[in-house]
Amino acid sequence: MASDRVGSGDDVRRAHDDHPPFRYPDYKSTMARSPERDMVTVLRTLSERTGPGPAWSAVEDDDADLTTNAGTGGRAIGARIVVTGRVLDAHGAPVPDTLVEIWQANAAGRYTHWRETEYDAPLDPNFLGVGQCHTDADGIYEFLTIRPGPYPWGNHPNAWRPAHVHLSLLGPALGSRLVTQLYFAGDPMLELDPIYCSAPPHSRHRMLAHYDHDVSVENWATGWRFDIVLAGEHATPGERQDD
Amino acid sequence: MGRPRRTRQTPSQTVGPFFGMALGREGDEVLVDDDTPGERIRLEGRLLDGNGDPVEDGLVELWQADASGRYRHPLDDWDPPPSTGDARGFTGFGRCPTAFETGAWAFDTIRPGAVADPAGGMQAPHLNLVVQARGMLDALFTRVYLDDEPANEADRVLQSVPAERRATLVATRQDGDDPPTFVLDLHLQGPDETVFLDV
Numbered sequence A: 001m002a003s004d005r006v007g008s009g010d011d012v013r014r015a016h017d018d019h020p021p022f023r024y025p026d027y028k029s030t031m032a033r034s035p036e037r038d039m040v041t042v043l044r045t046l047s048e049r050t051g052p053g054p055a056w057s058a059v060e061d062d063d064a065d066l067t068t069n070a071g072t073g074g075r076a077i078g079a080r081i082v083v084t085g086r087v088l089d090a091h092g093a094p095v096p097d098t099l100v101e102i103w104q105a106n107a108a109g110r111y112t113h114w115r116e117t118e119y120d121a122p123l124d125p126n127f128l129g130v131g132q133c134h135t136d137a138d139g140i141y142e143f144l145t146i147r148p149g150p151y152p153w154g155n156h157p158n159a160w161r162p163a164h165v166h167l168s169l170l171g172p173a174l175g176s177r178l179v180t181q182l183y184f185a186g187d188p189m190l191e192l193d194p195i196y197c198s199a200p201p202h203s204r205h206r207m208l209a210h211y212d213h214d215v216s217v218e219n220w221a222t223g224w225r226f227d228i229v230l231a232g233e234h235a236t237p238g239e240r241q242d243d
Numbered sequence B: 001m002g003r004p005r006r007t008r009q010t011p012s013q014t015v016g017p018f019f020g021m022a023l024g025r026e027g028d029e030v031l032v033d034d035d036t037p038g039e040r041i042r043l044e045g046r047l048l049d050g051n052g053d054p055v056e057d058g059l060v061e062l063w064q065a066d067a068s069g070r071y072r073h074p075l076d077d078w079d080p081p082p083s084t085g086d087a088r089g090f091t092g093f094g095r096c097p098t099a100f101e102t103g104a105w106a107f108d109t110i111r112p113g114a115v116a117d118p119a120g121g122m123q124a125p126h127l128n129l130v131v132q133a134r135g136m137l138d139a140l141f142t143r144v145y146l147d148d149e150p151a152n153e154a155d156r157v158l159q160s161v162p163a164e165r166r167a168t169l170v171a172t173r174q175d176g177d178d179p180p181t182f183v184l185d186l187h188l189q190g191p192d193e194t195v196f197l198d199v
């Protein structure tokens, strides 16, 4: 009965059937890093119903223009894109003032990371590939960045990651924690990528950014729309645990 | 009618090997400063895979109540300040990428206070961890209890875990350290697999 669930928050838990399985043989590294026992379901307490999103978002600043935030005075090379969308909770309500963190490869498919890569693609001194911003009162975030390039990886012969942007959100509750990847609708490499394909068929399309002509800025950048739905429930300030 | 039917959630994807660019900022594993009330503790361990090998590219995040058992969250009667700039204070949140050679992670924090149990009474003091890594397609959630807390014996969540797996949730206090150090290894798989919670 629905009434049994009121206050238990079961309807805002992380919905495992929307997410990839932990064990996914086509992505080899999952094999030793996936639990084999069942999770233990707990009655949600304040430890689960709260989360770091509000407090952490309050101490982080915006840094949403990845085309200039390397601070060199120069501009990053590549196709400029605006990426925007809404962050929603499990009931479809906007999550305002929440931090969205992103990282990505440059236009050539190279990360500014100390880890070595055998991929001989150039670094761009004017591109870090890291940014963060907050959603506004309607749950809307927006970045200006460079369309990332695809890059090879070692999972299987001739393996390539389709172009993607990594996103990290904390959201309203502990179980809202989401790290995902934004892909570009229409990319023919998606069906070949075990990481993209690890998500259930019914939910893969939720990782696609779509071209939106209303977001494009004339003579400046193409526009892409990407909405994000989190587990958990946004609580407006002043709502008490016993309301 | 009750609440609207839930909206389908955006699927999780792995943090991959390069998350440190954005989520690996040095200092985020220290939750306290000189003004933070409460007993200082250090919580540390390793993140290990099913072969017992260190996970060299994992991310452990910590979420905990303050010394009086309060979370910095609107549901615990706390409103985010307009802007705190560099004056972070205690947020209750920390982040630590695992060390490349050893899979080790550590937090400098305070002993959390007890938080109410909606089923009645108080829960034993505990810290909440979120674990991610390259090779993990979704985040895992667990709790850490401290082995010197008598309230563990009556904690509903801890006691609901099968006795033979309970130790995977309890960090062990080391002798002689000041501030006290509590140690707990996290096992993603295998005979000592950590108990993960559906939150």
Ligand SMILES: [Fe+2]
Residues within 6 Å of the ligand: A105, A161, A164, A166, B016, B018
């Ligand atoms: Fe990537």
